[in-house]
Amino acid sequence: MAFQDLLYQVGGLGRFQILQIVCLCISSIIVFPHVLLENFTAAIPGHRCWVHILDNDTVSANGTGILSQDTLLRISIPLDSNLRPENCRRFLHPQWQLLHLNGTFPNVSELDTEPCVNGWVYDQSSFSSTIVTEWDLVCEFQSLISVSKFLVMAGMLVGGIIYGHLSDRWLAESARWLIITNKPEEALNKLRKAAHRNGRKNVADTLTLEVLRSTTQEELEAAQNKPPVYDLFRTRNLRKRICVLSFMRFTTFLPYFGLNLHVQHLGKNVFLSQVLFGVVTLPSNYVALLALNHLGRRVSQMLFLFLLGISILITTFVPEEMQSLRVALATFGVGVSSAASTSSATHGNELIPTVVRAVAVGVIGIAANIGAAVAPLLMILTVYSPHLPWIIYGVSPILSALAVRLLPETRNQPLPDSIQDVENERKDWRKAKQEEISMKVTPF
Incomplete structure (x- = not known):
């Protein structure tokens, strides 16, 4: 007879075990979403360079309205390989000659461009604000997003080490672990509580310290040398x-x-x-x-x-x-x-x-x-x-x-x-x- 037989007496899977599982699930439900928040707080919205002719409020207010926003965008921002506006570069000067071209042109890559020296304009249709838009973590600074996520996960690593040790002060221990660590009285108390919650009240009378010691003699002998x-x-x-x-x-x-x-x-x-x-x-x-x-x-x-x-x-x-x-x-x-x-x-x-x-x-x-x-x-x-x-x-x-x-x-x-x-x-x-x-x- 060994510890497995004691488990059969108190109930292998009953109300006590189910309650423990529910408590663990609740704690996981509360904690894990904090990790997933990074997908929203650090989301990268669509963005392009800030351009004076497009995004200066004074110019927009005094403009004649002859040219549309799409036309101004075409002469201000180069296209990438997928014919979409570049995220990280703009033309040094408005390329007015592009207005006369109906399709793509061969010399676009040769036109002078520069990085987004005046910042970026962000698409706010999905996210009104993220750490990316607040701190401009795009283009050459985009790697800092990975650093921010790393810091969150590193915090989990450090917290797991520290609070994993501290949690022994208030969490119920496994009865098997208590036996192995030479604490049979505490183990007996845990087993009796489990039997009571599983509806096996008569087990508490037959499950004594002597029975526990005799059934787990080998485990207790091993516990002498921790x-x-x-x-x-x-x-x-x-x-x-x-x-x-x-x-x-x-x-x-x-x-x-x-x-x-x-x-x-x-x-x-x-x-x-x-x-x-x-x-x-x-x-x-x-x-x-x-x-x-x-x-x-x-x-x-x-x-x-x-x-x-x-x-x-x-x-x-x-x-x-x-x-x-x-x-x-x-x-x-x-x-x-x-x-x-x-x-x-x-x-x-x-x-x-x-x-x-x-x-x-x-x-x-x-x-x-x-x-x-x-x-x-x-x-x-x-x-x-x-x-x-x-x-x-x-x-x-x-x-x-x-x-x-x-x-x-x-x-x-x-x-x-x-x-x-x-x-x-x-x-x-x-x-x-x-x-x-x-x-x-x-x-x-």
Whole structure:
């Protein structure tokens, strides 16, 4: 009899567990939208250079009205390769000769132009004001948007480290963790509360400290020597798991936040894209749950991560004019990225022994938050190629999928309680493998 039997007595999935899940969901609902606000507060509206002949109030008031705004725009702002007004350059002087040309002309690029030395004019049809319009974070200053998003994500990284430690003061601890850390009295109290909320009131009479000690004797013996933090990397098997899980979480969160923080780069209508991204998250997590239970942890993660990488790479090279296809692929990518994150978290928790799980999850979480913080910084690479950041977003989950093969399957397997359980698992696997080979070569 072990701790799993105690869980069956108090109720494996009842009112108590459901209440815990609801509380976690409420906190996530409150926190996560603050990250997505960057898609609106740092949105880049349409913009062009401020031009004296177009935007000076005095000139506009005294103008004859002979020339339209479109005509003045044509002689003031050069066209880009898509025959749209340039965002970051203007003509040094009005090019009146362009009025006599009906179509495109060969020598436009040779005409003298200059940067937007007098500022920009912004399209306010969708966003009346953002940090971009307030601080002119466009053209050569556009990389500062990535810096602002990085600072937000870096704040999450620092906050997770600090407040993750402080939260132990008021959050209820796991009964299993309390047993492992040699606090059986507190663990008994938690188990009795869980049984009471699950409607199993009679269990409180039979579940005593003596019963708890006898059923978890092995866990209590392991708790006598509380492992220090460096034990995460002292033994070979556990060190391998921590390093692989940290790499996986980094390369999973990199594209996840790359998609979620750059909605405007994927579709013109930020509001529609954001709604679609939010709607697809719920069914994707349900699909992740089904896959984890039927396909296993490893196959599920590899499937979702490969689909994520492929969807991003395809989206990267779809022309901007095909907006519907780009938004559909991006929405699919957000869905599988959410499923991949859920699968990764589940698998990781089942691979780490209980005695160091809290510390290990913190270390892996730091790697994940580093990936989230690096994601917006990669957009600075657009100065070299507009596709480069998205290629990195697409390749990283594929590398993560390959790393999953280095971890064992944990479906229907008991949770490891001690570091020795993890190391013995490797020895048991080797022993079973040797016995299998022996059986094959032994004559009968």
